[in-house]
Amino acid sequence: MIDKEKFxxxxxxxxxxxxxxxxxxxxxxxxxxxxxxxxIMQNIDALIRYEMExxxxxxVYFPLLIPESYFKKEEEHIKGxxxxxxxxxxxxxNELEERLLLRPTSETALYSIFSLWIRSHADLPLKTFQIVNxxxxxxxxxxxxxxxxxxxxxxxxxxxxxxxxxxxxxxxxLEIAERFFKKLCLPFIVSKRPDWDKFxxxxxxxxxxxxxxxxxxxQVGSIHQYKQNFSKPFEIKYEGKDGKHYYCHQTxxxxxxxxxxxxxxxxxxxxxxKLPSSIAPIKVVIIPIIFKGWEEKIMEECRKIKExxxxxxxxxxxxxxxxxxxxxxxxxxLKGVPLRVEIGPKDIENEVISIxxxxxxxxKIPVNEIQKLKEELEEYDKRIYAEAxxxxxxxxxxxxxxxxxxxxxxxxxxxKEECGIKMEEELDMKxxxxxxxxxxxxxxxxxxxxxxxxxxxxxxxx
RNA sequence: GGGCCCGUGGGGUAGCUUGGUAUCCUUCCAGCUUGGGGUGCUGGUAACCCGAGUUCAAAUCUCGGCGGGCCCA
Numbered sequence: 198m199i200d201k202e203k204f205x206x207x208x209x210x211x212x213x214x215x216x217x218x219x220x221x222x223x224x225x226x227x228x229x230x231x232x233x234x235x236x237i238m239q240n241i242d243a244l245i246r247y248e249m250e251x252x253x254x255x256x257v258y259f260p261l262l263i264p265e266s267y268f269k270k271e272e273e274h275i276k277g278x279x280x281x282x283x284x285x286x287x288x289x290x291n292e293l294e295e296r297l298l299l300r301p302t303s304e305t306a307l308y309s310i311f312s313l314w315i316r317s318h319a320d321l322p323l324k325t326f327q328i329v330n331x332x333x334x335x336x337x338x339x340x341x342x343x344x345x346x347x348x349x350x351x352x353x354x355x356x357x358x359x360x361x362x363x364x365x366x367x368x369x370x371l372e373i374a375e376r377f378f379k380k381l382c383l384p385f386i387v388s389k390r391p392d393w394d395k396f397x398x399x400x401x402x403x404x405x406x407x408x409x410x411x412x413x414x415x416q417v418g419s420i421h422q423y424k425q426n427f428s429k430p431f432e433i434k435y436e437g438k439d440g441k442h443y444y445c446h447q448t449x450x451x452x453x454x455x456x457x458x459x460x461x462x463x464x465x466x467x468x469x470x471k472l473p474s475s476i477a478p479i480k481v482v483i484i485p486i487i488f489k490g491w492e493e494k495i496m497e498e499c500r501k502i503k504e505x506x507x508x509x510x511x512x513x514x515x516x517x518x519x520x521x522x523x524x525x526x527x528x529x530x531l532k533g534v535p536l537r538v539e540i541g542p543k544d545i546e547n548e549v550i551s552i553x554x555x556x557x558x559x560x561k562i563p564v565n566e567i568q569k570l571k572e573e574l575e576e577y578d579k580r581i582y583a584e585a586x587x588x589x590x591x592x593x594x595x596x597x598x599x600x601x602x603x604x605x606x607x608x609x610x611x612x613k614e615e616c617g618i619k620m621e622e623e624l625d626m627k628x629x630x631x632x633x634x635x636x637x638x639x640x641x642x643x644x645x646x647x648x649x650x651x652x653x654x655x656x657x658x659x
Numbered sequence: 660g661g662g663c664c665c666g667u668g669g670g671g672u673a674g675c676u677u678g679g680u681a682u683c684c685u686u687c688c689a690g691c692u693u694g695g696g697g698u699g700c701u702g703g704u705a706a707c708c709c710g711a712g713u714u715c716a717a718a719u720c721u722c723g724g725c726g727g728g729c730c731c732a
Binding site: 223520 | 694726729
């Protein structure tokens with residue numbers, strides 16, 4: 198893992214040298230996805246779609262533009278987003294009768310229509326999601342994948358008959374997160390955000406955070422319980438079995454390319470990025486070790502091995518560029534390919550292939566045991582997860598008093614806002630909220646010394 | 660919201676104080692050579708963010724814009 202001091206420079210450089218994005222597009226916070234980076238992002242999206250599918254969510258795609266009248270329906274929501282909205286005011290030379298905005302998030306677009314879709318209890322629960330671009334005019338510093346103005350956004354929106362069913366949904370969302378982030382080898386913490394920091398319009402918000410090597414946390418997912426805060430202004434009502442009309446209860450679950458930012462940051466080292474095998478566009482790269490007189494023999498063997506690797510369902514690429522092997526090694530390590538296979542004259546003579554995992558384990562495998570590569574990848578994933586988990590655990594500090602430490606702090610808290618704010622100020626950190634699942638506390642509040650009812654997590658954040 | 664630094668070939672840079680011929684490394688292209696951790700040689704392509712101002716003359720000085728990085732609230 199990269200040192201804290203070096204991290205910011207390293208990150209800014211690596212996202213471009215690993216060919217994930219190109220930052221030269223002249224609009225702040227709007228970077229170009231390069232083919233390699235975009236492929237990784239699509240693989241991440243595919244994992245999300247898989248989880249949505251198996252939990253009965255349906256994919257939709259709503260328009261990018263939202264009429265001002267829709268956006269204005271929920272007061273808290275407007276307050277939270279109006280400062281960062283992009284407006285469309287003209288079409289050609291004509292001023293529009295009604296201003297349109299680029300979605301900063303899609304609640305107001307979806308919910309206006311949900312009110313038409315939902316008529317009876319039989320329409321519930323309604324479980325939808327979409328993967329779209331959203332736009333937020335960020336005033337703070339932008340950073341590739343971490344703070345951007347055009348966001349590659351996943352948002353699940355659900356409607357339920359009652360609060361209990363919405364709560365069940367949130368439990369399901371947390372299970373989805375568990376499976377999803379495990380595949381990305383990303384350990385995380387879940388916190389219920391304090392009231393003063395919940396999503397605009399939410400009844401409560403849950404944040405999914407990871408710890409970056411810079412010792413700042415990065416929010417990579419959020420889950421919101423809206424209760425009836427949106428269904429009332431948007432009039433999303435259904436007819437119950439008793440013939441009466443009720444407002445729905447709603448939830449959302451959101452994630453973005455920040456997930457990729459987290460993978461880059463947490464699994465990175467001096468050589469480059471390390472991709473979990475679940476999302477690596479190339480899982481195995483073959484480097485031919487060519488010597489004079491061996492050209493054809495080596496290439497033939499490479500092609501044969503490639504075919505066998507692909508039969509295992511592993512994407513495989515032969516790097517036949519006219520460069521020296523060492524040069525290629527550095528290239529693919531930079532780009533995070535999990536497994537490298539070298540094939541040279543000695544390997545052919547001994548009927549083996551030489552392999553090296555991205556985290557530095559080298560061995561020889563007999564050519565008739567190629568299926569072992571699958572196990573090697575599994576072990577590799579486990580190792581990079583374990584390394585990240587160790588880092589996270591080592592940097593969560595459970596304290597009794599306000600004390601300046603790096604990482605994530607947990608302090609006993611009475612639950613009063615003023616005490617929480619005071620902790621933020623004294624530590625120069627932001628509160629992430631209270632641990633989920635809930636954690637018992639028998640201490641005294643670190644500020645007012647009254648009985649603490651829970652713990653407050655604090656950290657420096659992105 | 661307030662402040663600081665920066666912008667030179669694809670990437671990284673020198674030059675800017677004291678205005679006048681744009682440096683080096685790398686990448687890229689061609690050829691030969693080499694090939695189990697960044698081979699070597701020869702040749703080639705390629706740049707002063709945009710606009711205005713000062714001046715005989717601006718990469719260099721002034722102002723503005725856009726973009727990038729950082730710090731504080």
